[in-house]
Amino acid sequence: MIGPDRISLNTATLRQQWSLAECIEGCARHGFGGIAPWRDKLHEMGVDAAARAIREAGLAVSGLCRGGWFTAEGSLTQAVIDDNRRAVDEAVAIGAECLVFVVGGLPNGSRDMPAARALVEDGLARTLDHARAVGMKLAIEPLHPMYAADRACVNTTRQALDICDRLGPGIGVALDVYHIWWDPEIEAQIVRAGKDRIMAFHVCDWLVPTKDMLTDRGMMGDGVIDIPHLRHAVEASGFGGLIEVEIFSADNWWKRDADEVVRTVADRVARFC
Amino acid sequence: MIGPDRISLNTATLRQQWSLAECIEGCARHGFGGIAPWRDKLHEMGVDAAARAIREAGLAVSGLCRGGWFTAEGSLTQAVIDDNRRAVDEAVAIGAECLVFVVGGLPNGSRDMPAARALVEDGLARTLDHARAVGMKLAIEPLHPMYAADRACVNTTRQALDICDRLGPGIGVALDVYHIWWDPEIEAQIVRAGKDRIMAFHVCDWLVPTKDMLTDRGMMGDGVIDIPHLRHAVEASGFGGLIEVEIFSADNWWKRDADEVVRTVADRVARFC
Numbered sequence: 001m002i003g004p005d006r007i008s009l010n011t012a013t014l015r016q017q018w019s020l021a022e023c024i025e026g027c028a029r030h031g032f033g034g035i036a037p038w039r040d041k042l043h044e045m046g047v048d049a050a051a052r053a054i055r056e057a058g059l060a061v062s063g064l065c066r067g068g069w070f071t072a073e074g075s076l077t078q079a080v081i082d083d084n085r086r087a088v089d090e091a092v093a094i095g096a097e098c099l100v101f102v103v104g105g106l107p108n109g110s111r112d113m114p115a116a117r118a119l120v121e122d123g124l125a126r127t128l129d130h131a132r133a134v135g136m137k138l139a140i141e142p143l144h145p146m147y148a149a150d151r152a153c154v155n156t157t158r159q160a161l162d163i164c165d166r167l168g169p170g171i172g173v174a175l176d177v178y179h180i181w182w183d184p185e186i187e188a189q190i191v192r193a194g195k196d197r198i199m200a201f202h203v204c205d206w207l208v209p210t211k212d213m214l215t216d217r218g219m220m221g222d223g224v225i226d227i228p229h230l231r232h233a234v235e236a237s238g239f240g241g242l243i244e245v246e247i248f249s250a251d252n253w254w255k256r257d258a259d260e261v262v263r264t265v266a267d268r269v270a271r272f273c
Numbered sequence: 274m275i276g277p278d279r280i281s282l283n284t285a286t287l288r289q290q291w292s293l294a295e296c297i298e299g300c301a302r303h304g305f306g307g308i309a310p311w312r313d314k315l316h317e318m319g320v321d322a323a324a325r326a327i328r329e330a331g332l333a334v335s336g337l338c339r340g341g342w343f344t345a346e347g348s349l350t351q352a353v354i355d356d357n358r359r360a361v362d363e364a365v366a367i368g369a370e371c372l373v374f375v376v377g378g379l380p381n382g383s384r385d386m387p388a389a390r391a392l393v394e395d396g397l398a399r400t401l402d403h404a405r406a407v408g409m410k411l412a413i414e415p416l417h418p419m420y421a422a423d424r425a426c427v428n429t430t431r432q433a434l435d436i437c438d439r440l441g442p443g444i445g446v447a448l449d450v451y452h453i454w455w456d457p458e459i460e461a462q463i464v465r466a467g468k469d470r471i472m473a474f475h476v477c478d479w480l481v482p483t484k485d486m487l488t489d490r491g492m493m494g495d496g497v498i499d500i501p502h503l504r505h506a507v508e509a510s511g512f513g514g515l516i517e518v519e520i521f522s523a524d525n526w527w528k529r530d531a532d533e534v535v536r537t538v539a540d541r542v543a544r545f546c
Contacts, residue, residue: 110497
């Protein structure tokens with residue numbers, strides 16, 4: 001049975017309820033092993049204060065969400081490059097295992113997917129130079145193909161690993177069961193990724209029906225994903241990190257009492273992961 | 274420029290407005306080259322009457338939608354096998370180029386994707402025996418991964434072609450831009466498929482944002498899919514069939530005057546396909 005010390009709470013799970021300070025305190029109180037902040041909450045609290053509070057609470061940081069959005073301005077502007085460098089530095093400051101990337105979708109008005117993907121790879125390469133210099137790992141999160149247009153044009157684990165192959169050491173993948181569960185070749189790609197390139201493992205569940213493409217993700221056990229199968233696969237490949245719980249749920253979990261959500265997370269990880 | 278004689282109207286595009294008889298008459302009146310009926314509308318009209326009307330209107334039939342749903346009852350029951358045999362026979366009766374398959378998702382209550390996929394392949398194999406005997410081609414339609422749970426667990430062109438490789442001649446793919454546009458390896462898979470296995474080519478568009486996962490598909494030109502790129506790819510592989518227009522659009526095109534929709538389809542295929 002997976003105890004709470006093996007769980008990391010992604011702050012998106014309590015986006016509407018708790019500040020980062022409250023998340024840190026809550027994780028510690030519930031005996032969680034780690035936390036994974038989003039940058040908006042991190043900035044709100046202040047990077048230094050957050051780093052100190054996380055350290056004092058004895059929490060690991062399974063990842064910082066997120067770098068990326070390389071396509072936001074249609075080309076790789078200095079602003080985009082600089083923002084990603086800052087994200088790397090913030091990940092270092094809070095002692096994150098990795099900086100997780102949501103790479104960005106098609107630029108506004110574009111239908112040119114190959115161009116968007118080339119731009120993303122270029123942005124990752126430039127961020128990687130800095131990340132290597134400061135010792136931070138970069139984790140591409142392949143996003144479900146339904147986000148290809150508007151959030152991330154890296155949509156399969158194979159595609160992400162192809163990029164990693166080309167860019168070399170220091171870059172790998174963050175695998176979220178929500179994005180990868182459907183993939184008929186996920187097992188083979190997890191083997192291919194290997195220990196060094198599986199940098200994070202995120203869980204939630206796929207609800208049937210899914211009523212909203214972004215904010216209707218399920219609590220583990222409420223959907224159809226065979227989470228233990230995927231967890232065993234990443235662990236068989238050598239992944240030994242925390243199980244990070246990230247649930248976007250506007251109509252359900254974001255409306256509940258935060259401590260109830262945290263207790264439910266612990267219970268469901270134990271029973272369904 | 275692609276004229277209306279190169280277009281086939283999938284009856285789902287006018288699901289709320291026209292019966293199959295009206296679709297046949299409308300296609301002929303607007304100079305369309307073909308039609309692709311769904312089975313519910315076909316049964317409503319009667320297979321023999323429909324076959325006769327389509328022939329008399331001089332329309333080709335780019336496909337019959339749909340066989341499949343092999344997972345509907347959790348195992349390959351005789352009812353499921355028989356329904357697929359009937360679908361093959363109906364496709365023969367109306368002179369369809371192929372029978373298009375929506376293979377089915379996870380059985381109710383199941384999280385076992387490999388089992389669902391094995392069941393689907395078994396069902397396709399058994400249907401193929403009959404199809405070969407009566408000379409009907411089977412076209413697996415890989416559905417967008419967001420339908421993996423509840424509609425079709427064949428979700429990439431690679432996966433569909435792997436099945437085709439194993440099952441041999443007489444089975445191929447129906448490629449709908451809506452389902453495949455995001456795929457980073459679609460060009461290579463289209464080459465791999467080749468002339469004999471690309472049995473249908475469907476168009477619509479991916480809207481940003483997409484408000485409903487099933488019924489918010491766009492008219493060509495209103496979304497982000499580079500349709501000409503995909504059409505050129507299938508044609509370079511030898512596909513010479515009609516361009517089939519299939520748009521599920523509950524809040525927009527299903528509410529408009531049918532002739533306006535048909536005129537818009539002709540205009541948009543000419544300008545955006």
